[in-house]
Amino acid sequence: MNHLDLCRTSWVKSSYSQNGGNCIEVAPGFLGVIPVRDSKDPEGPALVFPAAAWRSFIAATAAGEFGSI
Numbered sequence: 001m002n003h004l005d006l007c008r009t010s011w012v013k014s015s016y017s018q019n020g021g022n023c024i025e026v027a028p029g030f031l032g033v034i035p036v037r038d039s040k041d042p043e044g045p046a047l048v049f050p051a052a053a054w055r056s057f058i059a060a061t062a063a064g065e066f067g068s069i
Contacts, residue, residue: 006035006046013039026054
Protein backbone atom coordinates (compact mmCIF):
# COMPACT_ATOMS: atom_id res chain seq x y z
CA MET A 1 0.00 0.00 0.00
CA ASN A 2 1.20 3.50 -0.74
CA HIS A 3 1.87 5.94 2.07
CA LEU A 4 -1.20 7.98 3.04
CA ASP A 5 -0.66 11.60 3.99
CA LEU A 6 -2.85 12.03 7.07
CA CYS A 7 -1.43 15.42 8.13
CA ARG A 8 -4.40 17.47 6.96
CA THR A 9 -7.02 14.82 7.54
CA SER A 10 -10.28 15.60 9.31
CA TRP A 11 -10.74 12.98 12.00
CA VAL A 12 -14.20 12.00 13.25
CA LYS A 13 -15.10 10.53 16.66
CA SER A 14 -18.19 8.36 17.09
CA SER A 15 -21.35 10.06 18.32
CA TYR A 16 -21.53 7.20 20.85
CA SER A 17 -18.21 8.26 22.37
CA GLN A 18 -18.21 9.56 25.92
CA ASN A 19 -15.93 12.49 26.84
CA GLY A 20 -12.78 11.17 28.50
CA GLY A 21 -13.51 7.59 27.42
CA ASN A 22 -11.54 5.09 25.41
CA CYS A 23 -12.21 6.40 21.93
CA ILE A 24 -11.00 6.00 18.42
CA GLU A 25 -11.28 8.39 15.52
CA VAL A 26 -11.64 7.54 11.84
CA ALA A 27 -10.70 9.53 8.76
CA PRO A 28 -13.37 9.22 6.08
CA GLY A 29 -12.79 10.02 2.44
CA PHE A 30 -10.01 7.62 1.48
CA LEU A 31 -10.76 5.26 -1.36
CA GLY A 32 -10.91 1.65 -0.18
CA VAL A 33 -9.34 2.18 3.26
CA ILE A 34 -10.26 3.54 6.70
CA PRO A 35 -7.51 5.20 8.76
CA VAL A 36 -8.09 4.79 12.53
CA ARG A 37 -6.27 6.40 15.47
CA ASP A 38 -6.50 6.67 19.26
CA SER A 39 -8.22 9.93 20.16
CA LYS A 40 -6.04 10.27 23.28
CA ASP A 41 -2.86 10.16 21.14
CA PRO A 42 -3.63 12.22 18.01
CA GLU A 43 0.07 12.58 17.16
CA GLY A 44 0.61 8.83 17.49
CA PRO A 45 0.36 6.22 14.77
CA ALA A 46 -2.74 5.49 12.74
CA LEU A 47 -3.79 2.05 11.60
CA VAL A 48 -5.21 1.68 8.10
CA PHE A 49 -7.79 -1.02 7.44
CA PRO A 50 -9.35 -2.16 4.17
CA ALA A 51 -12.83 -0.61 4.02
CA ALA A 52 -14.54 -4.01 3.72
CA ALA A 53 -12.77 -5.28 6.86
CA TRP A 54 -13.78 -2.13 8.76
CA ARG A 55 -17.42 -2.55 7.71
CA SER A 56 -17.31 -6.17 8.92
CA PHE A 57 -15.86 -5.08 12.26
CA ILE A 58 -18.56 -2.41 12.72
CA ALA A 59 -21.33 -4.89 11.84
CA ALA A 60 -19.94 -7.50 14.25
CA THR A 61 -19.65 -4.92 17.03
CA ALA A 62 -23.23 -3.75 16.46
CA ALA A 63 -24.41 -7.38 16.53
CA GLY A 64 -22.73 -7.92 19.91
CA GLU A 65 -20.25 -10.50 18.61
CA PHE A 66 -17.52 -9.17 20.91
CA GLY A 67 -19.65 -9.08 24.05
CA SER A 68 -19.76 -5.99 26.18
CA ILE A 69 -16.88 -3.76 25.10
